[in-house]
Amino acid sequence: MNKEDSKTVKSLLSSPHKIVIIPHKNPDGDAIGSTLGLMHYLKNKGQQAVVIAPNDFPKFLKWMPGQEEIIIFENDKEVAEKYITEASIIFTLDFNHLSRVGFMQETLEAAEGTFIMIDHHQAPSDYAKVTYSDVHMSSTCEMVYNFIEAIEQDTSKITSKIANCLYTGIMTDTGSFKYSSTTSRTHRVVADLIDKGAENMAIHNKVFDTNSPSRLHILGCALKNMVILEDYHTAYITLSQEELDENEFKKGDTEGIVNYGLTLDNIIFAVIFIENKDEGIIKISFRSQGNFSVNEFARAHFEGGGHDNAAGGKSNVSLEETTAKFVALLDSYKDQLKG
Ligand code: 5GP
Ligand code: MN
DSSP states (O other), X not given: OOHHHHHXXXXXXXXXXXXXXXXXXXXXXXXXXXXXXXXXXXXXXXXXXXXXESSOOOGGGTTSTTGGGOEETTTOHHHHHHHHHHOSEEEEESOOSGGGGGGGHHHHHHOOSEEEEEEOSSSOOSOOSEEEEOTTSSOHXXXXXXXXXXXXXXXXXXXXXXXXXXXXXXXXXXXXXXXXXXXXXXXXXXXXXXXXXXXXXXXXXXXXXXXXXXXXXXXXXHHHHOEEEGGGTEEEEEEOHHHHHHTTOOTTTTTTGGGGGGGSXXXXXXXXXXXXXXXXXXXXXXXXXXTOOHHHHHHHHSSOEEOSSEEEEEXXXXXXXXXXXXXXXXXXXXXXXXX
């Protein structure tokens, strides 16, 4: 964060405020970790701070310190709206466009509080008074660490609760420290978080080793459905609503399945198409290895975006029509998909 922004934030936080902290819709480990980490920090500074998520978050995150206090907009609309309307400061974390909060967008657009954005996605929009945006960051959690360091001049205010929250988001957003966004600085931050009480082994177990039978059954179905297009170094997976229902799908069960495509030798582009009959859409996740930008691909063709190597999007036509559109597009990307 630049000096001017940290000065602005410091002066804002020098008086007491009602603060809300918002993650994106379908919040992941980084979204929940960063919002909760920031919440603990602000509360410790004597601020009133509450996290309001657009909708529920996966079970494998329901151990995080403070998670029980998160207000779910979808389930508790009136309470959530009151907090947002009354807030004098609104932090938006791990997203950079108000459309990423889904049905909460209108409430946020009407809110009068001062917006502060902390985010590592491409192409931030300009709704915030302070925009701390850096696409080179591994995670929003790493940025919250920097944010606290910039305000306090050191990291001594990072408690073990904050450390556990921030560690979780860095771990999940870096694929356990293996994606190219993982820098030596990321490792230094993580080392400091462990020194401050992040229980690294326990966190790993709680996030990755708590699969439910339904998740493994859905994974089995997904892997069976995988289509490998060797000429395009591409693998894609489909999951229909019927398949999800048959396997007793629960929120979070499909998290990370898209990555299996990239574990194949010579595959640099992996995609999963998940039918959601309730919302009438096909939710899509894109992953790539190397220079092929899935952010640009998602933006150009599937109303989405994200990062160069991990992005998402959606489609409003059927699963079959969506995959047909996708496959037809690949030829024009043949040069970039050489691997
Ligand atoms: P995932 O595939 O794990 O849902 O998302 C991968 C990355 O792309 C995340 O950083 C996420 O925030 C972003 N992303 C997912 N879906 C969308 C979308 O519909 N629009 C935009 N702009 N970004 C998305
Ligand atoms: Mn993130």
